[in-house]
Amino acid sequence: MRSRRDFLKLSALLGVTGLFKSQQVLAAPAKANKPVVVSTWEHGMPANEAAWQVLSKGGRALDAVEAGVRVPEADPKVRTVGYGGYPDKNGIVTLDACIMDENMNCGSVAFLQNIKHPISVARAVMEKTPHVMLVGEGAKQFALSQGFVEEDLLTAESKADWLAWQKDQQLQLINIENHDTIGMLALDANGNLSGACTTSGAAYKMHGRVGDSPIIGAGLYVDNEVGAATATGMGELMIKTVGSHLVVELMRQGASPEQACREAVERIARKIGDYAAFQVGFLALNRQGQYGAFCIQPGFNYAVRQQSGSQLIDGKSLLGAKA
Template sequence: MEVGAVAAMRYVKDGIRAARLVMRHTQHTLLVGEAASDFAISMGLPGPTNLSSPDSMEKWNKWKENGCQPNFWKNVVPVNSCGPHHPKDVSSLEELTEVTCSSSNHLEALASNSHHISLHNHDTISMAAIDKTGYIAVGTSTNGATFKIPGRVGDGPIAGSSAYADSEVGACGATGDGDVMMRFLPCYQVVENMRLGMEPKLAAKDAITRIARKYPDFVGAVFAVDKNGLHAGACHGWTFQYSVRSPDMEDVQVFTVLP
């Protein structure tokens, strides 16, 4: 039940180490933004550092030239530019409230941006480890959704969403459309399923199915491992792979999970 996380942190490359420092040296769970960067640097991590690469700058320039499309805005104007953005057909806060409460379509409200998520623009890394005494730890690190709105925080630093562990039960890691998945805390669900007696395969499948019932177009996956090392994965919208290494294995083994 020890947790540390950082979000929207800039200028510091090693987010997972920063999160561990939050866990080990503060009584907080989550630090964000420039203050998270300041904390990480003050605790000895390298920075401030320019984290842009030639590839990322080229991708960003092409995106700007394409009118900042695709993006994660909705119900705003202008549609085909980089902003600033304003609510569509709403001139006051009162009208915005009225539109939101009375006119919004429920299915539109549930629409996700999963079309932005693919094997080619994803960099989430989630890892679980069981030590010789049976203690279980899990961590997740990601740059977040490509072309996200500045300030966006996805499921990566949210305990129970992208990662969760209980040494009495097991652990889970997740990846995919974090803006949707974080609404379900899928990794918490996986661990609780295993606590209730489900094997990892069924526990993972149940958590993914709960999301798919509400968001049939979402893309995502979870892995589950119990305290005895039994593992499995479940996914929706793509073919998912995860790897395993144990002391009795000569090398890492990759497992493929079909949707």
């Protein structure tokens, strides 16, 4: 029979072994793939190029992701982010965004109206207030106090679509017409990670609805020791599972970015049962510069920009794997 002293020695040894394994998982290889930036959907391609202008000059990942997602925020052709985004059921464009750096600093805005660049307001919340999130009228008043300009974000095209929708009240399919969020993750030349996420939310949502995009841990999470993740699709499901944080924690346990995204998607699918009716997707980047994604429905793609060039990659999917 082992003595209490033997038991304590064994416990200490296991503790050291576990720590060693953890350090093995977190330790970076001699040469990481950096800098690199990844983002959700095809509109991530021009966004990545703007981010790359920062990264390729040795700039900080935080500056890169802000600059990157500002591109679709200002593009009226991207109908689910920023200016020109689909309105809610009342015909009002409301925006959500968050940003997070390598030091666990983060800022967020939700239900923001009449401000074109919510990601920059979110960064101002992070850097100029003691808070993480501001919402609604308070977020707008803060933005105006910081020099942001109030403007009408409902374009003629989005208004026409909203008026047409009112006639039949049919929500557009997320995976076909409503490519909602852009989430962007970057690893800079110094080996630091940052992320940004910004959206106009689900088309024709209830007035006041907020999805996962501005919620740290749900729509975006960054841990500089491990990696970063962002989400797209049905935001309520990401909130219920704290999905992006889950992906990062799975990478902490040793999963590759794609494996972590897949496990998170499969966990959601097991929980909700009727998963074929929804789209959920995750994109992840680890501190070695490895990236990957996984989703429920086929059709989700993500953009990558690195030293070797840029590419748009079709994410693997749960239903696609079963086809």
